[in-house]
Amino acid sequence: xxxxxxxxDKIPIKVTEILPRLKDGGAFVKFSHPPDVSAREIExxxxxxxxxxxxxxxxxxxRSVQAGLVKGVPWLEDLHRFPHSRLxxxxxxxxxxxxxxxxxxETLYSLFRRFGKISEIKxxxxxxxxxxxxxxxxFGFVRDAIMARNCLHGFVVTEELGGGxxxxxxxxxxxxxxxxxxxxxxxxxxxxxxxxxxxxxxTGLTVVVFDPIRSFFVKAxxxxxxxxxxxxxxxxxRQQTSDIFAFQRExxxxxxxxxxxxxxxxxxxxxxxxxxxxxxTFIVVQGPRGxxxxxxxxxxxxxxxxxxxxxxxxxIVEARGESSTIKKMASAVGxxxxxxxxxxxxxxxxxxxxxxxxxxxxxxxxxxxxLQKILQTAAGALTDLGLEGRRKSDPDFSLPPDAYxxxxxxxxxxxxxxxxxxxxxxxxxxxxxxAEWAAALVQSNVAxxxxxxxxxSYSKSLSKSLPDRVFRQAALGDLSPDVAKRFVLSxxxxxxxxxxxxxxxxxxxxxxxxxxxxQLSELDECIGTLGGRLTELxxxxxxxxxxxTPRQAVADITDQSAxxxxxxxxxxxxxxxxxxxxxxxxxxxxxxxxxxxKGSLRYHEVLLSDTFRSSLSAPxxxxxxxxxxxxxxxxxxxxxxxxxxxxxxxxxYLAAFRLLSRDPVLSAKMDMAVLAELAKVESRTIExxxxxxxxxxxxxxxxxxxxxxxxxxxxxxxxxxxxxEAYEAEMAKLKKTLSKED
Numbered sequence: 001x002x003x004x005x006x007x008x009d010k011i012p013i014k015v016t017e018i019l020p021r022l023k024d025g026g027a028f029v030k031f032s033h034p035p036d037v038s039a040r041e042i043e044x045x046x047x048x049x050x051x052x053x054x055x056x057x058x059x060x061x062x063r064s065v066q067a068g069l070v071k072g073v074p075w076l077e078d079l080h081r082f083p084h085s086r087l088x089x090x091x092x093x094x095x096x097x098x099x100x101x102x103x104x105x106e107t108l109y110s111l112f113r114r115f116g117k118i119s120e121i122k123x124x125x126x127x128x129x130x131x132x133x134x135x136x137x138x139f140g141f142v143r144d145a146i147m148a149r150n151c152l153h154g155f156v157v158t159e160e161l162g163g164g165x166x167x168x169x170x171x172x173x174x175x176x177x178x179x180x181x182x183x184x185x186x187x188x189x190x191x192x193x194x195x196x197x198x199x200x201x202x203t204g205l206t207v208v209v210f211d212p213i214r215s216f217f218v219k220a221x222x223x224x225x226x227x228x229x230x231x232x233x234x235x236x237x238r239q240q241t242s243d244i245f246a247f248q249r250e251x252x253x254x255x256x257x258x259x260x261x262x263x264x265x266x267x268x269x270x271x272x273x274x275x276x277x278x279x280x281t282f283i284v285v286q287g288p289r290g291x292x293x294x295x296x297x298x299x300x301x302x303x304x305x306x307x308x309x310x311x312x313x314x315x316i317v318e319a320r321g322e323s324s325t326i327k328k329m330a331s332a333v334g335x336x337x338x339x340x341x342x343x344x345x346x347x348x349x350x351x352x353x354x355x356x357x358x359x360x361x362x363x364x365x366x367x368x369x370x371l372q373k374i375l376q377t378a379a380g381a382l383t384d385l386g387l388e389g390r391r392k393s394d395p396d397f398s399l400p401p402d403a404y405x406x407x408x409x410x411x412x413x414x415x416x417x418x419x420x421x422x423x424x425x426x427x428x429x430x431x432x433x434x435a436e437w438a439a440a441l442v443q444s445n446v447a448x449x450x451x452x453x454x455x456x457s458y459s460k461s462l463s464k465s466l467p468d469r470v471f472r473q474a475a476l477g478d479l480s481p482d483v484a485k486r487f488v489l490s491x492x493x494x495x496x497x498x499x500x501x502x503x504x505x506x507x508x509x510x511x512x513x514x515x516x517x518x519q520l521s522e523l524d525e526c527i528g529t530l531g532g533r534l535t536e537l538x539x540x541x542x543x544x545x546x547x548x549t550p551r552q553a554v555a556d557i558t559d560q561s562a563x564x565x566x567x568x569x570x571x572x573x574x575x576x577x578x579x580x581x582x583x584x585x586x587x588x589x590x591x592x593x594x595x596x597x598k599g600s601l602r603y604h605e606v607l608l609s610d611t612f613r614s615s616l617s618a619p620x621x622x623x624x625x626x627x628x629x630x631x632x633x634x635x636x637x638x639x640x641x642x643x644x645x646x647x648x649x650x651x652x653y654l655a656a657f658r659l660l661s662r663d664p665v666l667s668a669k670m671d672m673a674v675l676a677e678l679a680k681v682e683s684r685t686i687e688x689x690x691x692x693x694x695x696x697x698x699x700x701x702x703x704x705x706x707x708x709x710x711x712x713x714x715x716x717x718x719x720x721x722x723x724x725e726a727y728e729a730e731m732a733k734l735k736k737t738l739s740k741e742d
Contacts, residue, residue, distance in 0.1 A: 261300055386412050484527050635647045
């Protein structure tokens, strides 16, 4: 490279030594020259020659080699310092102990301009006391700064050039224009700007990366892409081994359900017809627990329907904590991946940032926004599933998605929301978000929505989302005695057939035909006691299969129901003080005792009774009745939209109520609690009247206008006193009963 740049036939010099400087990207070349040629002339000739015939190394084909005469004393070091475009030029004395002068910008420009374009020269501030004096020279290119440093380092500026009488030596070093870690320091010092920007970037990354993945998993969850039961291999194996393995319910149970489906064939056909209509409204299937709502809809009305999404509200509402609620909701719709743990961490990070900067960073999201995000993703996936069968050859392919789905209601997915209003006393935000989301689905023709609920007042909650729509309603009540009997008999007959086919058990005395006929003769009476609730009928059928008589089975079921009522409603502490119940044990006992004797009560008659009107622990009577109805101790019948009467929550509860009311110890104990509370109410009434009389008696002169008031208060005290005496007399009798009975 040196020979090409300094040809001996054109440049009268002799190269004596070459010192490579790989760190600076060049080399020092020592040479000797004739005495009649000055070094200045040699520099000019070399520069002119390199311009006419540029020498370009193979690793830098776009830049040619440059040369400059070294005027100072180069510092050949191997420190971990690398070239930069800024030079720090320090002005030091020529000899130690002498004085150096600060060069002006004009002098520095004249010295350094020959090596390249200078972008800026910054002198030391005039009030700076830093020694030695210095200045910054900024070059446009790093290679020009390298050339200047290596050529002028240690150069002595004479007096003629502006270096003072004694001369000034230049000492140069590279310096970065920006300090290291400056970007990080700026980010750390401006959290109010940086943190929202980072949140926006992370949110955008989440949307771009995770949303398509989550939408894919929602579609796979609804369509059952990854379910083994839907694969061809499993379906073929099921057909081939149907006689060996049982993939469905037992035959007895299946036969019993067929009896019910035959009875409710009209209702199943009606739901299927509604799914073929374009009405933008909900389908609501309402019925008590154990009436078979879910089985009727999923296994009969939607038996051959594809793309069915089932959302069970019960685990979502019963989840503890907001993170668990989000996780349960995501699992219900197949929304994954879900980072529920990040919800708590982001909340703590947001709190920490707010405590240090005073501004919310926006890391954490509310439960409302998280649920909204999950449901929006599910809505988009349902739209894609509804449009899967559309082809370009279809005549209505050009229609918008909502118009296409409106024209083809049979292609819309079906969303079944089970256990809606399961617990209507808490976490209403879950029900509200689901209802709003369902309303958006039906209004935009994305999907059909079916609500399954046990709450008879569901219209209050759903009307908030669809105030201008009339719901499609299907009510499931208890089975009629005839259908209930056929359901139980189908269980028993199919069980007998399966046992006779297996032949593994010897017939016992209990299972002989004549004994079975005798047992089943009691079935009509027992079904009348149990009613037509599906769960109780299945329980009865299993006990009959186990060898019990119908009366024994009904007695056991009644005893179990009575124990549940005693534990849930009559034990101490079941009042509003535990922030969970809205009723008192005395109110529950009043209804149990009254329904056991009458079977039905007038709604407002109950509200006007002393136990509900003057209760000390549950003062709101209507809330108490609503709470007892929600837990199915009682049922409230309506007429023209208003509550009419109060009945038992389950048919079997009537027998349980009578069993509890016949218990002398329990009756005496609960009656004493009711009378004690009523006595307290009357005592408070007396105290208030006496306090008012004392106030009136303290007046200097009693006005004539207060005579009527005094008479009223005295009569009220007398009435309440008589009631207290009657209550105490009755309580004394009950105490005798408790002391004698076991």
